[in-house]
Amino acid sequence: MGRVPAALRLACAALALSCAARPAAAAPECIVPAKPGGGFDLTCKLAQRALQEAGMSAEPMRIAYLPGGIGAVAYNTVVAQRPAEADTLVAFSSGSLLALAEGKFGKYGAADVRWVGALAADYGVIAVRADSPWKTLKDLVAALAADPDQVLFGAGGTIGNQDWMKAALVARQARVGYKRMRFVGFEGGGEAFTALEAGHVQAVSGDASEAAMQLATGHVRILAVLGEQRLPGRLAAVPTAREQGYDITWPVVRGFYMGPKVAQADYRRWAARFERLQAGPDFARLRAAQGLYPAAMDAAALDAYVRQTVQRYAALAREFGLAR
Missing domain, CATH: 3.40.190.10 (Periplasmic binding protein-like II)
Incomplete structure (x- = not known):
């Protein structure tokens, strides 16, 4: 083989240096606030598959497990230690909202995170x-x-x-x-x-x-x-x-929240992804395969739902002697 021209060698070296200095973007992360298995795990894995199949995630979403305190450890970690991570989501359900209403998440309340997307209902x-x-x-x-x-x-x-x-x-x-x-x-x-x-x-x-x-x-x-x-x-x-003849309802919403300091552009990017998923027939198929039902709420509607539900659960908790 002939010698590589000096100019080309310099261009290749510059390109290699540029690539080395620009690490690949990390894959988004979904935190399961419990041990593997169960509803939170199902929520993250459903999102992982749906986002990948819809072409909305270049890299498969990573799933991490952060159990403890019925979700309290994950909630406190995201609020206090990881508040601005643009691609970190945490799964929640109505059980999480009940725990919030009962004071099980410590000093933090529903307003201390950003409720970004509803995935499904049960x-x-x-x-x-x-x-x-x-x-x-x-x-x-x-x-x-x-x-x-x-x-x-x-x-x-x-x-x-x-x-x-x-x-x-x-x-x-x-x-x-x-x-x-x-x-x-x-x-x-x-x-x-x-x-x-x-x-x-x-x-x-x-x-x-x-x-x-x-x-x-x-x-x-x-x-x-x-x-x-x-x-x-x-x-x-x-x-x-x-x-x-009995006025008893208990919807179970499954979705995600993000840290309180996530940039608005990143928050809206994730909110838009979940809204697009909800509107598509492919996701409806994946959701039904898990025995779940539609949860037709955008980010603003989800935020309002969470706050209203936590208030309602707090009243129930006081009635049943569970509020702290």
Whole structure:
């Protein structure tokens, strides 16, 4: 081979130096504020796949796990230590908003982060075994009113979380106080349904997405959906609590927040991405495959929803003796 001209050698060296001095942009990061598995993990992985398939993310979104305090560790970390990161998102759900309302995130409140996008919605359900004598929610409420000891609720989580709250709202319809209601918490909804099938608990308060998967076993009967109206798909035949005379709703919104000092341009860039995802049929397919439902809110609507919901949950928390 001949000698490379000096000018070309200099140009190549300059180009190499320029490339070395300009590192590749880091991939966006989605923080799961819990251990792997569960709803927060599902939320990040759904966004990861949807953004990649839609061509909105040059690099696959990285997923990091930051468990602790039912989301408190992640919330405090982003607010205090990583407030301005332009491509860091944290998954949240309505359970996070309940924890905020109950003061479980310490000194920080709903106004201390930027609520950037809603990804999907889910809804609470009340379920029993398929061979249970209770065929409707009215049957279950009547059983609670007659003898609270005969109904042991099971759910993922602990006393005070959103699944406990759903059970407490049902018990309240029977004039059974939250201190009198029997409840046992499990590591997740899957364990609660396993306990239901084994007869260790008599009812489960959970989410529609997890309950729908249990229908295929033939061992579960869903008494009510805690939504404004009936859900499409596998749960279309299940009546709402309102249809049965009980004003109980529990929507579960899944989405993301960002640090409080993220630049407006970066915040709007992410908000626009989630709005475009929501409008596309491809994302609707991915969302439905996870048993989830539309959450038609842009960033401004989500922010308003979060603030209103935290206020409503705070009132419930005071009523049930849970507010700090």
